[in-house]
Each structure stands twice: as C-alpha cells, then as structure tokens.
Amino acid sequence: MSKRAHLLLTVAALLCTADVAASQSPGRPLSIEDHYRVLDVGGPQMSPDGRSVAFTVSRRVEATNGDSSEVWLSSSTGGITMTRVSAAGSHATNPQWNADGKLRFNSGGRAWIYDPATSSRTDGGPVAAGSGRGGRAGGGGEIRLTSPDGRWSAVVRAVPPPAPAPAVQTDFEKRHNERFQGVQFDWLNFQRDGAPFPAPDNADPYVSPPQEIVLVSSNGGGEKQLTKLGLRPSATNWNAAGTALAFTADSQYRDERTYGAPQVWTVSTDGAVRRLTSDGDHEHTGALFSPDGRWILSTHQLATDVVIAKKLNHGGATDLVIISPDGGTERVLTASWDYLPSSPRWSPDGKHVYFTGGVGGTTHLFRVAVPEGAVEQVTSGERRINAISFDRGMTKMAFTVGRIEGPAEIHVADIDGRNERQLTNISLPFTNEVALSTGERVRYASKDGTMIEGWLLAPHGYRPGAGPYPLVVNNHGGPHSAVGYSFDFKNQLLAANGYFVLTVNFRSSTGYGEKFLWGTWGAWGDRDGEDVIAGIDHAIAKYPIDRNRVATIGHSYGGFMSNWLIVKYPERFAAAAVGAGIVNWVSDYGTADIAVTKETEFYGKPWEEDALKNMIRQSPLTYAGNARAATLFIHGELDQRVPYSEAEQMYVALKKNGVPAKMIQYKGMPHSISGSWNVVHRMINELRWLDTYTKPKGVS
Numbered sequence: 001m002s003k004r005a006h007l008l009l010t011v012a013a014l015l016c017t018a019d020v021a022a023s024q025s026p027g028r029p030l031s032i033e034d035h036y037r038v039l040d041v042g043g044p045q046m047s048p049d050g051r052s053v054a055f056t057v058s059r060r061v062e063a064t065n066g067d068s069s070e071v072w073l074s075s076s077t078g079g080i081t082m083t084r085v086s087a088a089g090s091h092a093t094n095p096q097w098n099a100d101g102k103l104r105f106n107s108g109g110r111a112w113i114y115d116p117a118t119s120s121r122t123d124g125g126p127v128a129a130g131s132g133r134g135g136r137a138g139g140g141g142e143i144r145l146t147s148p149d150g151r152w153s154a155v156v157r158a159v160p161p162p163a164p165a166p167a168v169q170t171d172f173e174k175r176h177n178e179r180f181q182g183v184q185f186d187w188l189n190f191q192r193d194g195a196p197f198p199a200p201d202n203a204d205p206y207v208s209p210p211q212e213i214v215l216v217s218s219n220g221g222g223e224k225q226l227t228k229l230g231l232r233p234s235a236t237n238w239n240a241a242g243t244a245l246a247f248t249a250d251s252q253y254r255d256e257r258t259y260g261a262p263q264v265w266t267v268s269t270d271g272a273v274r275r276l277t278s279d280g281d282h283e284h285t286g287a288l289f290s291p292d293g294r295w296i297l298s299t300h301q302l303a304t305d306v307v308i309a310k311k312l313n314h315g316g317a318t319d320l321v322i323i324s325p326d327g328g329t330e331r332v333l334t335a336s337w338d339y340l341p342s343s344p345r346w347s348p349d350g351k352h353v354y355f356t357g358g359v360g361g362t363t364h365l366f367r368v369a370v371p372e373g374a375v376e377q378v379t380s381g382e383r384r385i386n387a388i389s390f391d392r393g394m395t396k397m398a399f400t401v402g403r404i405e406g407p408a409e410i411h412v413a414d415i416d417g418r419n420e421r422q423l424t425n426i427s428l429p430f431t432n433e434v435a436l437s438t439g440e441r442v443r444y445a446s447k448d449g450t451m452i453e454g455w456l457l458a459p460h461g462y463r464p465g466a467g468p469y470p471l472v473v474n475n476h477g478g479p480h481s482a483v484g485y486s487f488d489f490k491n492q493l494l495a496a497n498g499y500f501v502l503t504v505n506f507r508s509s510t511g512y513g514e515k516f517l518w519g520t521w522g523a524w525g526d527r528d529g530e531d532v533i534a535g536i537d538h539a540i541a542k543y544p545i546d547r548n549r550v551a552t553i554g555h556s557y558g559g560f561m562s563n564w565l566i567v568k569y570p571e572r573f574a575a576a577a578v579g580a581g582i583v584n585w586v587s588d589y590g591t592a593d594i595a596v597t598k599e600t601e602f603y604g605k606p607w608e609e610d611a612l613k614n615m616i617r618q619s620p621l622t623y624a625g626n627a628r629a630a631t632l633f634i635h636g637e638l639d640q641r642v643p644y645s646e647a648e649q650m651y652v653a654l655k656k657n658g659v660p661a662k663m664i665q666y667k668g669m670p671h672s673i674s675g676s677w678n679v680v681h682r683m684i685n686e687l688r689w690l691d692t693y694t695k696p697k698g699v700s
Helices: 003-015 032-036 171-179 304-309 428-433 489-496 526-542 557-568 585-591 596-601 609-617 620-626 644-656 676-694
Strands: 039-046 052-061 066-075 082-084 092-097 103-107 110-115 120-126 143-146 152-158 211-217 223-225 234-238 244-249 263-268 273-275 282-289 296-302 318-323 342-346 352-359 362-369 375-377 384-390 396-403 406-414 440-445 451-457 469-475 500-505 545-555 575-579 630-636 661-666
Touching (some): 032 052, 032 489, 032 676, 039 092, 039 396, 039 406, 052 092, 143 234, 152 234, 234 282, 282 342, 296 304, 296 342, 304 596, 318 352, 451 489, 451 526, 469 489, 469 526, 469 557, 469 676, 489 500, 526 557, 545 557, 545 676, 557 575, 575 676, 596 609, 620 644, 630 644, 644 661
Parallel strands (some): 469 545
Antiparallel strands (some): 039 052, 052 066, 103 110, 143 152, 152 211, 244 263, 342 352, 362 375, 396 406
C-alpha cells in the first residue's frame, strides 16, 4: 500500500469513530415494498463541450418483472435543473453524445436524436452503435472503425474456413439421428453459466471463426485485407494519424486446454503487421494509441497458464504498461501502486493516463504521468466514484457517487477534482421519508494481527440501553472483490427489521494490496474465515449484540463462506442463508464452468495429490457433521458457476443430521438470480428464516 493511500485510510478511521447510533436518519423503517420505489441513476455522459450531462433514471416495475428507464439531461454549470428528453412512458437507454453536440439514445428499437439547442427530438432510425476511433457493429457481427481523418474504415470481419462436406449417412442412420432427443458434444468448454447447454465450442473455427482486419476506402475505392493471422482481433483502434491500428489477439484462442495470453499487435494501412509483446509470461487487455502515436497503452498481468505451471502462491500484479509501436521493452506505469487499475484512458495531451481503482471500500480516479511518474489520486473521500465520463478536452467530468445511506447520485467536477458539486437529487424524496443507516466503518485486528476493514449497520431505532440485538454478517462474493460505499437494499432491509448487519472485506478482497489479495491462496476459508469471526467479536464487544443470535448469509463466494463458517465455527451461528455456495471442491471441479480457480488457487487438479488434499481440506462438506445452524439454501436451477448439486449435497447432509434446512431453487436461473419477483421472493424468505431462528418468539 502506498504511503498516501495508507494515510487516507488512517485519517478516515479517525473520522469514523462516532457511535453507530448517531448514523440513524429520521423516518419510517424501510419495507420490502420499497424495492419498487427505489430510483437508480446511472450512465452519466458529459457533453463534448462540458456544458451538459445526460443520464438515465430507472426503476423496477412489479407488474412486468422488468425495468423502466428514462433519459434525462441536466446543465453541468448551474443549479439542479433536469429535463426528461425521452418520451413519456417509453423505455429509453444508452445516451451517447455525437460529435456535433446532439444526444443520441435508444428507445423502442430505434435511435432518437435530441438537440439541446432547440429542445427537439427526432427519429434517428433503427438502432445502431456510434462510430469514430471506436467501432460500431455492422452486418454479420462486423466491427467498423472510421479513421480520424475519415478516409478509411477498418472492418474487423469473420473469415470462416470452407464448410466441411456433410457426413455420408444411410437412410437408416438418418432416421435415427432425426429421432434423437438430447445433446451431444465433444469439446472441453461445454458449459458456461447463463449460456445454452451445451455452450458453443469457441475453439471450433466454424462456430467462432478467425477474424481479419480489412481496410475499406471511404470514397468507394474498394477494400484491402490488412491481416492474415487467423486470430480474433479485439480492442482495435486507430492512431491519430490514421496510418495504423493497434489491437490485441491471442494466438492460443483455439487451444481449449490453455487459458490463453492475448498480446498487443499493430498493423499499418500498407499491411505491415507487428507483434509488440511476446515475453511469454503475461497476457494483455486493451491496446490504446496515445494521442501523439508514440505509445500504446495496455493492461498486463501474469498469464494464468504460467501461474498454474509454476504452481505460484499468487496471481501476480495487474499493471498499466506502455509500449512503443516500434517495439522494445514495456514500461510499467503502476509498478509502485499496489492496487488494481481499471478503465484507463489517455489525457488529450498524452502526458497522463487516467484510471480508476479501489482502495479499501472506496473507488477513486487516479492518474500517472507518462512515460514515468508517481500515481496521483484525483478524487477523494469515503465513497465510490464510478461511471466517469469526460468532456472532449478532459477538463470536466461527470460520475456517480456511491454511498451506503442511499442510492447513488451524479456529481460533476473539474478534471483535477476541484469545484465538485452534486448534479442530481433523484432519491431525495425517498431518503427523506425512509430511515436508512449510514453504516459505521470499523477496523479491527484479525487472529494473526492483520487489520481488517468492514461496515456495521445498526437496527432501526437502535438504543444503546436496549437489546440485546441479533446480528447478520453478509459475506461478499468473488472472493476477489470488495464491499464498501454503495447502497445495498438487503442490508438496509435487515437493519430495518431489527438486525445489526456486518459486512467485511476479509482476506482475498481487492483494495488492500497484493499480499492481502492473495492471502487465502491454497486455503480458501482459513484466514478469511478468521477475519469474519474477528469482526463478529469486535461488533459484540462494542454493541449490545446477543452472541447466541448470530446468522451468516451471502451468495457465490459469500455462500461458500457461510457454508464454511457454520461447519468450522458451529457454536457461533444460529442460522444461515446460503446462496449458490460451494461445499465440495472435488465435485465442483468437473461440473462448474471455472476449473481455473481450482487449478490456480488450489495448486492443481483433483487427480494431483497435493491439490486433492487442498480441495478435501477446504470443502465444507468434509465437516458437515459439525453444522448446527438452521440453514436456508438458495440456488438457481441452471447455475453452472456453482452447480445446484453443491447445495443439494449440504442440504442432504444437514437433513441426515437432524439440522433444520430448507431449499429454494429458482426455475431457469443461472448463477445470478435475477428479476424483481425472484429477488423480492428471496428477501422475504431469507428474512422469515432468520427471524424464525434468531429472534425469540413474539419479537419482531
């Protein structure tokens, strides 16, 4: 962790010492019906001249089990003045500014153009994506990129091999093939969560054909194929001079036994192709020319196959790098910055790269000087800055600000973070009516002395002399993610119904440096489980919480964590609600769509002795006989990330041992259980289950 980031976290800790009771806002408690009243503001788009910001306002619609979205516009220079630019009652999305200062958005399968100068809205025809240095989709899945000078279009086009001759069949064979009902496949990656089963074979050149870059003259002068690599270019973009394109491509994309390692390439308009990266150890994401064309910006990290082959105890750093189009060694821009950079982009003068990153429970904008310089933090505060959009000259920006005590709102500021002001107050009527907890930031030492960060929400109407109160710990997924400053309806609902709610950034969370990030390698559940238990003890020591009425919930890795906690610390939990949680790493290896997590963080495959020992040792099912907590299992019927059979194994184990258990399986749902009807049904049943086993009879 950098000294500056460490100082920010330390200062924040000193500022957040107020009693959690002081964080209660006046108003009525949140109800489950409020799920349909929450408005979500998002997608801010700063106009090219920096004078306006377009954004969407959406809400959930109970009658349709869907969403309704509108496009709004606000001045970025005056007070809070907002205008809806989409038609009343229409569902409008994806606002984007054209270079001429007019706003484009989608509604009813058509593109609409809104002119702020005249306040007029016109039909722009069938929906199609925008063009420019980026690309737009063309017919047949083509990507078309217009050069900055408008002379050329680079088309990324599929070039399938000749179709194979059909197999010769007798009439008898043909009849029986026609009668067949079922599926058949002969490729390795046959499952992918949320995809049809079996998932398409992306290694098959007839299913996922190679693509080439074709140069097309804008004056009708014909076309010329620039590449003949037999790969699949991505992140393709022009240099400012319109003389070359950069892209990434993976030469192993058809090898189903590898995880691939995309590299950075260039191709000039005269057809000269050059591979710029080839160290063999790293994979690259993105390839973005600097405005002056001197550098190409990319993100690199250690290749997965290298991690597996060397049986490393970490996944390596993720860094921003620059490469000369003429070749040479990569220059790492973020080598001394111990976090995960994302969404990088060049400043107009090419002297800085701006990017976002998480530090603890916050997310902020950073920048780094090119070709070398220290990382500087641009925005600050205990909050999450997301969805940043800039004006053409990158002098101003618009972004959402995430917070615990209410839905996100849009802010605007100068590029250096100064002159910030809140642009929207969409949720003010809701937050004025409903009492929401701001949450107390807590820091405490885990079993081995490592400092852990978390947030504690107090029950509605909490009084220090009352209680004792029940506690729910809500574990995040990932595991390489983090909770922090964002609105969570479920956590607020639990607090509204009389619970303290604890969220913890346990070991393996992002935002605390690489040592912390890889702190559970080879032993998922051990240190991170200790971090959660230490957080529970911290909360119990500070507030009137009944240690006999503690519950654990979570989804995905949070579901695994809940399964782990109830079998490794059975005396600590009265109840659990487990969403899509793994219980058996051996069975999961061959039935889930991410074998890579076991091959890396468990040191191999289940037929390798050390890896098998790790998988058995870290499987909650191994210790299922210890469980005593009444457990509700929640799973999607078609989950292929954590197959339904995982929940079924633990459910049977608990039932065999006489532990109260219940299963809810959501029809047609993959790993992420979606749709408001399902989400609300889930929260109703989770709350009822927790109330049954953590509250004395007659207590609401």
